[in-house]
Amino acid sequence: MHAIQQQYWAVRDYLSPVLKESKFKEHGRITPEEFVAAGDFLSYKFPVWTWEKGDASKARDYLPIDKQYLVTRGVPCLRRATSLAYTDADEDAERLLSFGDSSGAADEWVETHAGRKPTLDSANTPGEIDDMPDLDGEHELASAMGNVSITSTAGATISETPDLDDIPDMEEEDLEDGEDEATAAPKPSVHSSGGVIDASQIDVANGNLLQVRTYDVMITYDKYYQTPRIWLIGYDENRTPLTPPQIFQDVSADHALKTVTIEAFPHSATLQAASVHPCKHASVMKKVIERMNAGVVEEQLAARKKEGKEGKKKWGFGRKSAAKDDKSAGDEDEVEGMRVDFYLVVFLKFIASIVPTIEVDSTTAF
Amino acid sequence: MPVIQFAPFASLVQPAFWHELTRMKIDVLRLSDESLKVTGSYSVGRCIRDRETGQDIALGCNLSMGADAFERAPQMPTMSVLASGVFKNYNTIEDFKAADKAALFNDVANEMWSSAIDKRDSSKLTQFLLITFSDLKKYQYYYWFAFPAFVAKPPWEISESGWKGVDEQLSTAQLESIFNSLHAETRPFFFVQVTSDTAQVHSIDQAETLFSSTMTQSVIVGFLDPSASPENPGWPLRNLLAYLHALYSTQTSSLNVICWRDSEIPTHGRAWKSRFGVVTSAGGKPNVKPTAVGWERHPTTNKLSARMADLAPMMDPTRLADQAV
Numbered sequence: 199m200h201a202i203q204q205q206y207w208a209v210r211d212y213l214s215p216v217l218k219e220s221k222f223k224e225h226g227r228i229t230p231e232e233f234v235a236a237g238d239f240l241s242y243k244f245p246v247w248t249w250e251k252g253d254a255s256k257a258r259d260y261l262p263i264d265k266q267y268l269v270t271r272g273v274p275c276l277r278r279a280t281s282l283a284y285t286d287a288d289e290d291a292e293r294l295l296s297f298g299d300s301s302g303a304a305d306e307w308v309e310t311h312a313g314r315k316p317t318l319d320s321a322n323t324p325g326e327i328d329d330m331p332d333l334d335g336e337h338e339l340a341s342a343m344g345n346v347s348i349t350s351t352a353g354a355t356i357s358e359t360p361d362l363d364d365i366p367d368m369e370e371e372d373l374e375d376g377e378d379e380a381t382a383a384p385k386p387s388v389h390s391s392g393g394v395i396d397a398s399q400i401d402v403a404n405g406n407l408l409q410v411r412t413y414d415v416m417i418t419y420d421k422y423y424q425t426p427r428i429w430l431i432g433y434d435e436n437r438t439p440l441t442p443p444q445i446f447q448d449v450s451a452d453h454a455l456k457t458v459t460i461e462a463f464p465h466s467a468t469l470q471a472a473s474v475h476p477c478k479h480a481s482v483m484k485k486v487i488e489r490m491n492a493g494v495v496e497e498q499l500a501a502r503k504k505e506g507k508e509g510k511k512k513w514g515f516g517r518k519s520a521a522k523d524d525k526s527a528g529d530e531d532e533v534e535g536m537r538v539d540f541y542l543v544v545f546l547k548f549i550a551s552i553v554p555t556i557e558v559d560s561t562t563a564f
Numbered sequence: 565m566p567v568i569q570f571a572p573f574a575s576l577v578q579p580a581f582w583h584e585l586t587r588m589k590i591d592v593l594r595l596s597d598e599s600l601k602v603t604g605s606y607s608v609g610r611c612i613r614d615r616e617t618g619q620d621i622a623l624g625c626n627l628s629m630g631a632d633a634f635e636r637a638p639q640m641p642t643m644s645v646l647a648s649g650v651f652k653n654y655n656t657i658e659d660f661k662a663a664d665k666a667a668l669f670n671d672v673a674n675e676m677w678s679s680a681i682d683k684r685d686s687s688k689l690t691q692f693l694l695i696t697f698s699d700l701k702k703y704q705y706y707y708w709f710a711f712p713a714f715v716a717k718p719p720w721e722i723s724e725s726g727w728k729g730v731d732e733q734l735s736t737a738q739l740e741s742i743f744n745s746l747h748a749e750t751r752p753f754f755f756v757q758v759t760s761d762t763a764q765v766h767s768i769d770q771a772e773t774l775f776s777s778t779m780t781q782s783v784i785v786g787f788l789d790p791s792a793s794p795e796n797p798g799w800p801l802r803n804l805l806a807y808l809h810a811l812y813s814t815q816t817s818s819l820n821v822i823c824w825r826d827s828e829i830p831t832h833g834r835a836w837k838s839r840f841g842v843v844t845s846a847g848g849k850p851n852v853k854p855t856a857v858g859w860e861r862h863p864t865t866n867k868l869s870a871r872m873a874d875l876a877p878m879m880d881p882t883r884l885a886d887q888a889v
Contacts, residue, residue: 199882245828248641272576274612274623369869370859375666378857380719382569382796410612410621414578436863437576437624441877460884466631468583470878557612 204462210422211464216260216426222538223491226484227424230260232538236426237268239539240546246270250416252465261419266507267465268417268542275411275432275556278447283310389413409435411448412554416471418464425479426542429471429551430556445472453552479545486544489524491536498534565721568843571791573606573627573692573799575709575860580631582698582705582875585653588634589698595655596819602651603637604629604692607644608802609792609825611837622792625799627692640820643827645752645788650690655764660706660870665859668693673712673856680807681853686768687755689803695870697877703879709869711799714806714854716845723842727795738763739836742786742822753804756784756822766820771808775815784840789823794839797823799858806854807844818844 217229228442241247246404249265251257257266416429432440432448449472457478463469550559575767606627611620627647632638640646650672654660672693679688693710730739744758745765753768759782766774774783785808791798801821809816825837862869877883 201885245642271578271628272610272623273619274610276612276614276621277616333777369865369867370665371868373669373859373868376858378715380570380715380802381857382571382793411625431579437574439579439873439875439878440873460878465696466580466583467587468879469580470884490790503856553858 207422213422214422216421221344222483222541223487223535224484226424226480226482226487227540228538229424230419230421230433232541233419234262234265236539236543237265240542241268243543247417252466253467256465256467258419258464260421268418269414270558271412271414271416273557275413275415275448275553277555278409278448279553279555280447307348330537363412409439411435412437413448413558413560415556416463416465417545420476423476423479425476425483426545427473427476427479428558429461429473430470430553432467442472448553448555450552450554458552474549479548482548483541483545486548487541490544494536565724565844566726567719568722568804569796570713570797571625571793571798572858572860573711573790574643574694574863575694575707576624576626576628577873578630579674579703579705579873579875580879581629581633582633582873583879584634585696585698585705586700589653589700592817593653597659598652600651600653602633602649602694602751603635604633604647604649605638605640605644606642606647606690606779606788606790608788608827609790609798609837610827611792613783622794625752625791625793627709628710628788629640629694637778640750641749643750643788644789645690645750647690647692647752648688649694651694652696654695654697657699663695665695665708667858668695669710669712669856672710672770673714674853676712676803676856677714677853680803681810681815684769684811686804686807690752690800692795693786694825703874703876705875706870707873709860711858711860712856713799713802713858714856715800716806716809718846720805720843720845723841723844725838727797727823727841728849729835730840731836733840734758734763735761737761739826739838740829741765742824743826746788746824752786752800754786756786758782758784768804771812775812781847784820786822786824789825789838791823792825792837797821797839798840805845809848810851813847817847818842 204287215468217227222232237247237249241249247268247270250267250269251264252266257263290437376488412433414431414433416431418427418429419425420427430445432445434440434444445460449458453474457475458472459475460470461473463473546559550556581631589870597614604627608626609625610823611622613620630638633651637648648667652663652668654663672691676688676691679685691833692790693712696705696707698705734742738758738761741763742765746754751765751767755766755768755770755774757764757766757774777783785804787798787800787804789798790800801823805819808819819842821841821843823839826841830836859868861867862871
């Protein structure tokens with residue numbers, strides 16, 4: 199069933215026309231050209247993001263051959279999203295974050311549950327998110343079998359140790375004679391100086407070990423929904439690939455198994471990755487952009503009045519060409535508002551609300 | 565003076581590599597278990613600031629392999645460098661277990677030593693060995709990495725002042741010029757020649773010229789450091805020191821070393837992450853080929869043993885169908 203569904207999506211993707219007209223402010227969707235422009239800006243401003251060409255046979259012809267999707271590797275994830283308890287008591291913990299120059303009041307961003315602590319209890323028992331129960335009762339036997347295998351997978355997630363029992367004698371301690379004194383122990387026992395510590399040194403007293411997972415994050419362009427789409431491949435602290443139930447521990451409970459699912463990654467023949475379904479991206483992005491754009495326009499107008507030509511620097515991040523300045527300076531009433539280059543930066547902030555503990559949003563330095 | 569403890573490489577295999585291996589195994593390699601050349605990569609050591617405790621947490625000293633491992637020269641992002649490796653896939657688990665691992669390891673180590681010392685080729689100083697057995701039906705991959713490093717006898721020591729922040733030694737202008745040079749052309753190993761207010765980055769192959777000049781005190785040996793642990797320089801430094809010591813034993817009894825860890829120029833009042841230290845060696849015979857160590861230990865048991873990646877949850881069609889909503 200899933201395979202058929204994926205085939206259907208592939209055909210739908212193939213048949214849907216490429217968006218030509220740019221209207222990102224009206225409906226939150228972008229064209230492939232704008233995706234490339236926004237991606238160029240993101241990778242220029244934050245070099246952790248790089249363009250990839252992916253599998254040549256899967257290349258999309260509406261995107262440049264060497265700019266098929268964006269990737270950043272080894273994004274840390276210190277805690278499980280399931281360990282962040284969302285309670286009503288947290289409602290006052292909202293914090294206003296601001297974009298760019300915070301003089302305008304309109305361009306602020308609410309971070310909810312700021313400064314919340316993971317409760318010890320929930321951190322010790324990161325909630326297992328099991329599979330969705332099969333809704334159609336027709337295949338009772340099959341679903342029962344499925345549940346059996348899944349329970350065992352979910353149960354294994356706690357220890358996360360690959361079971362080597364079936365291949366005894368894999369240990370070969372005699373391969374190297376003795377301990378090598380110049381090899382650093384995997385976990386330094388002493389508190390090291392320099393302010394940098396090993397993950398094992400945090401919260402040890404509470405019996406609440408920090409498990410630093412890392413994620414490879416990809417952003418592709420979804421032709422059907424005409425928005426970017428995010429993909430995640432995770433590794434545990436021993437660099438073993440995460441299973442789907444483990445990945446869902448890092449997705450806020452509102453989204454796990456609803457909008458975040460495991461799908462075939464479009465730029466590889468076989469790879470599967472967790473993905474945030476893009477069906478609501480456009481409307482959410484539209485709201486965010488509307489809010490921000492109002493602030494940007496206001497700020498640009500104010501800046502124009504105050505400083506003339508130079509005032510536009512604030513949202514251009516120094517990349518505005520002189521030609522553009524001249525043109526808009528000639529037309530006093532029309533300001534540019536938010537540029538589409540900024541789209542992916544905003545998009546990452548939105549994604550950060552879905553995967554709150556994965557530090558995808560490297561843009562807070564702004 | 566304390567012995568320098570180097571942070572070993574930790575292998576990180578992207579699932580895309582296992583997918584690529586599966587394709588190679590079925591379409592290209594079939595039953596061949598010949599050794600192949602592969603490439604991996606490592607980048608500067610990173611740490612992450614924990615938003616709740618405000619502490620910086622060091623991330624692993626990773627050497628990663630991805631889908632492009634079988635390509636000759638995959639593209640590299642800045643502040644990442646390639647490492648070449650020897651890859652051998654076995655057809656059965658019995659072959660995998662019975663493999664003469666010591667011989668395979670020694671082959672790689674000998675090749676490293678001869679190319680570095682006899683041919684004076686510094687590009688082969690970081691190499692790895694990867695042996696695998698792929699159980700394609702169960703989507704399970706058994707694998708074991710080795711990162712050969714030459715053992716110095718007597719070991720290298722760090723001076724009493726220890727490893728310290730690089731900004732205690734060099735000015736911001738000097739650091740920025742090193743950064744800009746590395747950003748334009750990222751090198752695994754390099755020399756820094758410090759003049760009053762700037763610093764020049766040279767290729768490691770210019771050791772001869774730099775060591776023979778009278779200005780040896782202003783020369784710093786640098787390397788791209790995959791470790792983020794403040795007291796432990798990364799694994800590549802070991803072979804760099806062995807290489808320099810074997811070729812220039814008289815000039816290398818004491819060396820200034822910079823462990824480069826900055827992927828961007830620090831902002832918001834943060835400090836540079838790179839480390840600086842003075843390392844010394846009490847001699848040792850430069851002409852004798854040293855022994856090498858470097859099999860990766862199992863991350864959970866800390867024993868010398870192979871490990872397994874179980875990709876069934878992400879590859880097995882029936883398991884994936886269960887996940888689908």
